[in-house]
Amino acid sequence: MNLLIRLLVSTIIVFALAYFLPGVHVADMSTALLVAVVLGLLNTFLKPILVILTIPVTILTLGLFLLVINAFIIMLCAYFIREFTVDGFITALIFSVLMSISQSVLNGLFVSEK
Template sequence: MGFLIRLLVSALAAMLTAYLLPGVKIDNFITALILALVLAVLNLLVKPILIILTLPATILTLGLFLLVINAIIILLAANLVKGFRVDGFFWALIFSIVMTVINSIMHGLASDN
């Protein structure tokens, strides 16, 4: 049940982030749900591989390169999900930062603690 709630919260966060940013478009809530699921799978499977491959750059930039990895994951998701469009790397980077902040706030509000 927890995974489904996190998926719904992430879809809502993606919709809100797309509403706030002019360079990102999501067609409807079903697309946002699919996007949340695809992002979960990419973060589970692809992101650890990218982190290991780019470890020297991540250490050299004191972890800031992880933002670039997040943007790459967003661009990859944009290629996989029909109805989700990102206008470029800069918008993917901003989308990942804003969505993380909104997602954190919403998870904090939805938690039982």
């Protein structure tokens, strides 16, 4: 049940950020759902590999390079999904930061820790 709630929260966040953030475009709510699923899959399978490969750079930048990895994941998701577009790297970076903050807040409100 928590997985469905997290997926719904992510879908709503993607749709809302695409509405308010210039440079991020989502065709409709079903596309936002697809983006949430693909982002979840990329974060589950690809992100750990990227984090391990970039440990030296991440240590040198005191963890700030993880923001670059998140932006890369967003741009990769936009590459895979035609109806989801991100205009540039800075926009993907802002989108990923806002999405992370929003997910932390909303998952804390709606998802139980059982």
